[in-house]
Amino acid sequence: MSSPNSAYPDTPDSETPPRRHEWPLWEIFIRGQHGMSHRHVGSLHAPDAEMAIKNARDVYTRRNEGVSIWAVEARHIAASSPSEKGPLYEPSESKVYRHPTFYDIPEDVGAM
Amino acid sequence: MSNPAFFEFLCRMGDNTLVLGHRVSEWCGHAPVLEEDIALANTALDLIGQTQMWLGLAGEVEGNGRSADDLAMLRDAWDFRNVLLAEQPNGDFGQTMMRQFLFDAWHVSMLEALQQSSDARVAGIAAKSVKEAAYHLDRSGDTVIRLGDGTSESHRRMQAALDLLWPYVGEFFVADEVDSAMAEAGIAPDPASLRAAFDRRVADVMSEATLTIPESDFAHKGGKSGFRHSEHLGHLLTQMQWLQRAYPGASW
Numbered sequence: 106m107s108s109p110n111s112a113y114p115d116t117p118d119s120e121t122p123p124r125r126h127e128w129p130l131w132e133i134f135i136r137g138q139h140g141m142s143h144r145h146v147g148s149l150h151a152p153d154a155e156m157a158i159k160n161a162r163d164v165y166t167r168r169n170e171g172v173s174i175w176a177v178e179a180r181h182i183a184a185s186s187p188s189e190k191g192p193l194y195e196p197s198e199s200k201v202y203r204h205p206t207f208y209d210i211p212e213d214v215g216a217m
Numbered sequence: 218m219s220n221p222a223f224f225e226f227l228c229r230m231g232d233n234t235l236v237l238g239h240r241v242s243e244w245c246g247h248a249p250v251l252e253e254d255i256a257l258a259n260t261a262l263d264l265i266g267q268t269q270m271w272l273g274l275a276g277e278v279e280g281n282g283r284s285a286d287d288l289a290m291l292r293d294a295w296d297f298r299n300v301l302l303a304e305q306p307n308g309d310f311g312q313t314m315m316r317q318f319l320f321d322a323w324h325v326s327m328l329e330a331l332q333q334s335s336d337a338r339v340a341g342i343a344a345k346s347v348k349e350a351a352y353h354l355d356r357s358g359d360t361v362i363r364l365g366d367g368t369s370e371s372h373r374r375m376q377a378a379l380d381l382l383w384p385y386v387g388e389f390f391v392a393d394e395v396d397s398a399m400a401e402a403g404i405a406p407d408p409a410s411l412r413a414a415f416d417r418r419v420a421d422v423m424s425e426a427t428l429t430i431p432e433s434d435f436a437h438k439g440g441k442s443g444f445r446h447s448e449h450l451g452h453l454l455t456q457m458q459w460l461q462r463a464y465p466g467a468s469w
Contacts, residue, residue, distance in 0.1 A: 128250070149252050152363060159356055163256035 130179040131157040133164075135171035141216070143175050151176075222398040223336075224279045225298065226405060228288070229395075229441050231271030232299035235289055236450070237320060238264030239457050240307060249310050256356065260317070263349040270342040290461035294451045301440035302385035304450040308378065311371065314360045315378035321354035322418045323389045326411040335403035358422045365426025376428050387436020389415070395442075 128150040134143035146165050151157035157176035165171070185193060197203065242261035248254035272285035302320060307313045328350050331343035365375040390412045392400070399405035423430050439445030460467060 160252040163259050
């Protein structure tokens with residue numbers, strides 16, 4: 106379920122709406138010069154999407170870190186619950202055969 | 218000096234970015250939110266970087282061995298050639314953003330024109346600066362729109378800022394003998410030729426921001442000629458220059 110804190114499941118949910126003067130929280134993803142995908146770099150506050158991109162430009166790309174920015178409002182992120190850690194992740198711990206380390210990958214394939 | 222008008226012009230460009238850059242840097246650590254604090258510091262640093270180029274070239278053209286640092290730190294108020302708008306106090310955050318927008322709206326047009334300068338060094342500095350200025354304009358324009366078309370309190374403050382600062386924009390566009398010499402040499406555009414683009418930009422943003430541009434064309438003057446700065450410049454210089462004045466030649 107998506108909630109105001111779904112990006113931070115460890116933060117207790119609260120029924121009270123965010124304080125009136127608080128801008129919404131945005132999660133920022135940046136693709137670097139040679140990166141192939143956007144990576145989460147942090148979060149910030151902004152009144153709307155356009156300003157979120159601008160703020161991200163000023164906060165997270167000052168040192169030439171990126172060529173593309175995504176911003177998504179944190180409340181739109183659906184996140185898994187830490188209390189379900191056992192059922193979700195432990196079963197895969199004993200299944201080493203799922204790792205592709207048993208195969209030789211031809212060089213032509215490139216990055217996977 | 219072979220070309221005093223050229224030196225004067227370069228000081229105008231460099232003093233605008235120096236004085237405004239210092240003003241904007243005064244927000245560092247004080248802005249209403251962290252994101253704006255960083256954005257303002259970035260803007261200030263861009264402007265100071267441009268100052269190094271303009272005043273560096275000014276020193277070169279003057280030919281007396283003065284560096285950009287010498288010009289920035291060792292001249293007194295009457296030697297500064299920035300427009301009066303740049304030295305006006307920050308006021309509240311809205312007033313700072315309004316001053317920034319009015320400056321940026323002129324600055325972008327000026328730098329665009331300077332890219333065609335007959336002097337390759339000027340064209341080079343303009344080409345590097347115009348990208349920074351375009352972002353400043355984008356950002357300050359967006360902020361003016363959001364605050365103008367925001368709450369009744371933010372609208373009131375932005376209209377007050379526009380009313381306060383509007384009499385300072387005229388100075389950008391009034392030519393004197395320095396400007397005429399620069400235009401004749403093809404180094405810089407005739408200031409008046411930038412007015413139409415400025416008015417269009419400002420009108421677009423103000424209408425979206427639901428703000429009313431004052432009708433009066435009265436213009437404060439005396440900054441770029443150095444004839445009469447406002448009292449604020451001297452106070453700014455005491456802050457900006459005190460270290461070089463108290464510890465001459467100090468560096469790190």
